[in-house]
Amino acid sequence: MNRLLIAIRRTLLDLRRQAGTTIITISTVAVVFWLLGLLGLIAVNLERLANALEENFRLSVFLRDDCLEQCRQRVIAQAQALEEIQAVEFVGREQAWSRYRAQSGLELERLLEENPFPDMLEVKPQRAKLENLQDLAQRLGTLEGVEEVVYGQSWLMKFFRLKQLVGWLGLVLAGVVLLASAVIIANTARLLALARREEIEILKLVGASRLFVSGPLYLQGMLMGLAGAAAGLGLSWLVFLLAEPWLAALAELQPVFIGSMLAELLVGCGGLMGLLGTAFSVQRYLRI
Amino acid sequence: MYHVHMEYGPDAPALKDITLRVEKSEFVFVTGPSGAGKTSLLRLIFLAERVSSGQLLLFGRNVARLRPREVPLLRRRIGVVFQDFKLIPHLTVRENVALVFQVLGQGVRESARKVERALELVGLEHRAGWFPLKLSGGEQQRVAIARAIANDPPILLADEPTGNLDPELSRSIYQLLDQINARGTTVMVATHDYDWVRSTHRRVICLERGRLVSGGLKND
Numbered sequence: 001m002n003r004l005l006i007a008i009r010r011t012l013l014d015l016r017r018q019a020g021t022t023i024i025t026i027s028t029v030a031v032v033f034w035l036l037g038l039l040g041l042i043a044v045n046l047e048r049l050a051n052a053l054e055e056n057f058r059l060s061v062f063l064r065d066d067c068l069e070q071c072r073q074r075v076i077a078q079a080q081a082l083e084e085i086q087a088v089e090f091v092g093r094e095q096a097w098s099r100y101r102a103q104s105g106l107e108l109e110r111l112l113e114e115n116p117f118p119d120m121l122e123v124k125p126q127r128a129k130l131e132n133l134q135d136l137a138q139r140l141g142t143l144e145g146v147e148e149v150v151y152g153q154s155w156l157m158k159f160f161r162l163k164q165l166v167g168w169l170g171l172v173l174a175g176v177v178l179l180a181s182a183v184i185i186a187n188t189a190r191l192l193a194l195a196r197r198e199e200i201e202i203l204k205l206v207g208a209s210r211l212f213v214s215g216p217l218y219l220q221g222m223l224m225g226l227a228g229a230a231a232g233l234g235l236s237w238l239v240f241l242l243a244e245p246w247l248a249a250l251a252e253l254q255p256v257f258i259g260s261m262l263a264e265l266l267v268g269c270g271g272l273m274g275l276l277g278t279a280f281s282v283q284r285y286l287r288i
Numbered sequence: 289m290y291h292v293h294m295e296y297g298p299d300a301p302a303l304k305d306i307t308l309r310v311e312k313s314e315f316v317f318v319t320g321p322s323g324a325g326k327t328s329l330l331r332l333i334f335l336a337e338r339v340s341s342g343q344l345l346l347f348g349r350n351v352a353r354l355r356p357r358e359v360p361l362l363r364r365r366i367g368v369v370f371q372d373f374k375l376i377p378h379l380t381v382r383e384n385v386a387l388v389f390q391v392l393g394q395g396v397r398e399s400a401r402k403v404e405r406a407l408e409l410v411g412l413e414h415r416a417g418w419f420p421l422k423l424s425g426g427e428q429q430r431v432a433i434a435r436a437i438a439n440d441p442p443i444l445l446a447d448e449p450t451g452n453l454d455p456e457l458s459r460s461i462y463q464l465l466d467q468i469n470a471r472g473t474t475v476m477v478a479t480h481d482y483d484w485v486r487s488t489h490r491r492v493i494c495l496e497r498g499r500l501v502s503g504g505l506k507n508d
Contacts, residue, residue: 003393017378199376205334206435207364208391209357 007215015220018192022224025188029181029228030235033270036177037236040258040266043170046163049253053159059137059151061121067145072119075145079123084136087124093117118147133157178273181225186277189221193285200285214286221278222271229270233263292342294332302328304498306342309505310476312442315469316503317485318478320495326478329495330445333476334368335359347442364392367436367444367473371451373428375420375435381407382416385435392439406438407431410464426457430464437468444468446477450484458484 015022061079063072072090079088091099096117125136133156137149193200196217203213240257247255258266294303303325310316318326331337332344335351344351346362354362375384385406389399407413410430420428429449436444446465450458462484469475479485485492493503 003390006390006393198374202374202376203387203391204360205363205368205374206388206391207360207362209360212391 003212003215007212007219011216011219011223014192014196014216015223018195021188021191022220025184025224026228026231028184029225029270030231032177032180032184033229033232033266034235034239035232036174036266037233037258038239039166039170039173040262041236041240041255043166044258044262045247045253045255046166048256050159050163052253053156057125057151057156059123059125059133059140059149061123061140061149062147063119063121063145064147065118067119071145075143076121078143079121079140082136082139084126084132085123086126089122089124091120091122093119096120178269181228181270182273182277182280184277185221185224185228185274186281188224189217189278190281192220193217193282197285210286214282217282218275218278221274223274225270225272225274225277226267227270228274229267232270233258233266289345290343292332292344293340294328294337295340296337302337302498303332303495306495306500308493308500308503310474313469313472313474314491315466315475315488316477316491316493317488318476318493318495319480319482319485320501322480323497324495325498326495327447328498329493330368330447330476330478333443334366334445335363360391364388364439365441365443367433367439367441369429369432369436369444369446369449371448373420373425373432373452375428375431377419377421379419380416381412381418381420381423381431381434384420384431385438388435388438402438403434406434409437409467410434424457425453426460429453429457429461433461433464433468437473441473443474443476446475446479448479449477450479450481462488 061075063075067075076088076090079085093115096119097115100117123140125133133151137151140146141149200213237257240255244255257263289306289308292303292306293301295301306325306329318329320326328337332339333346335346335354339352347365349362351362376387379387382403385403386399389402394402404413404416407416410433412427412430412434415423415427415431420431423431429452433446433449436446444465449465450461453461458481465475465477466488491503494501
């Protein structure tokens with residue numbers, strides 16, 4: 001316990017003595033974690049947007065005019081039998097027409113002499129199957145009695161591709177950021193160890209164990225990593241606060257900041273990178 | 289120490305075939321011209337270097353068989369003093385001496401008591417709150433000695449302890465080392481100061497080009 005307190009005290013004293021180097025390191029780590037935080041923010045909100053989209057998504061299956069009651073029941077049964085489909089709802093042409101007029105707010109009956117809508121089915125796919133919509137739409141389109149299947153495929157595909165890209169980019173950037181923070185802290189740890197070279201030698205002279213000598217160095221690395229990651233995520237949070245109203249208007253969905261668990265995980269990763277960077281760079285100064 | 293060889297590299301032998309024995313509570317000098325191997329001999333005893341061949345026994349243990357984590361434990365039983373003092377400039381005199389006890393994880397009160405005792409022994413209790421760079425060379429060396437003996441180690445090694453000091457300050461260090469030896473501590477001093485060596489009638493281990501010339505055993 002005594003030694004732990006001594007190690008913590010020595011760590012804090014050293015950080016204060018090397019305040020300039022410490023602040024520069026924490027700031028640099030903060031910048032890389034800020035980038036990661038921003039990307040995390042985008043990824044989390046894209047995911048939320050995708051979830052909302054998936055929840056409310058329906059394929060419109062328009063029936064041919066000659067597809068009457070018996071045909072309609074058969075199409076519904078065939079659609080329900082597909083495993084990718086969660087629910088099927090029949091919407092008669094009158095219902096579709098009045099729903100459309102209500103949604104648009106226009107007095108369309110003045111412009112159009114008759115109801116342009118055919119009978120249709122609203123098909124809700126299973127959420128997990130959304131990314132194979134093209135295949136599902138094609139299969140629904142081949143059912144007898146179906147005129148056309150509409151689901152806004154081009155923008156939907158683009159959206160899912162973007163989501164996927166952000167996911168991959170996030171992973172790559174997370175790797176780069178963690179590596180960069182380890183390298184930055186490794187360099188600083190080396191400088192701090194170099195500045196303390198004589199002190200380390202003296203500690204060895206008086207019989208200090210390897211742990212006693214290295215403990216404060218590891219603690220410094222870990223604290224710099226933790227502080228840098230926390231500061232970077234704090235900056236991301238500030239950016240989020242500033243951009244929140246604009247994002248809400250843009251996406252019609254209340255944006256959220258990255259979850260507390262993910263934030264804690266990222267800060268923990270910062271600390272871990274600090275430890276690894278220190279371990280990598282100070283070995284040569286610790287040989288007994 | 290039996291037929292000990294030590295080298296810094298394949299073509300850089302530092303000590304060749306050294307056989308010597310130092311008795312408990314003895315005071316011995318290690319002399320020889322520059323490059324004779326005096327510092328290497330002390331570094332070997334202090335476990336800062338490894339024996340290339342031969343056998344070195346410390347406190348009855350063969351150091352070649354020590355595991356790395358045992359090295360610091362053995363070092364705590366050996367005090368070391370260097371020509372350049374090796375004090376930490378941003379720590380006070382008291383804190384420099386207290387390092388020994390921090391390493392051991394001793395309680396604050398216990399260590400403060402022992403630090404005060406060590407500083408009294410070297411006559412520097414009134415400088416406890418000073419920083420090393422405010423002290424004279426002789427005082428800095430006394431602080432280094434206080435740190436080396438604070439934990440009552442059975443062995444004290446001193447490598448040119450008066451090398452940076454004028455004759456008057458050197459004499460006070462000689463007296464101090466004598467006092468420490470009188471308490472039962474084995475003292476081994478590497479020095480160029482032949483006047484001091486001759487005046488004390490102690491055993492002299494003489495080295496030349498890494499070889500032992502004389503004084504390896506007590507009756508040599």
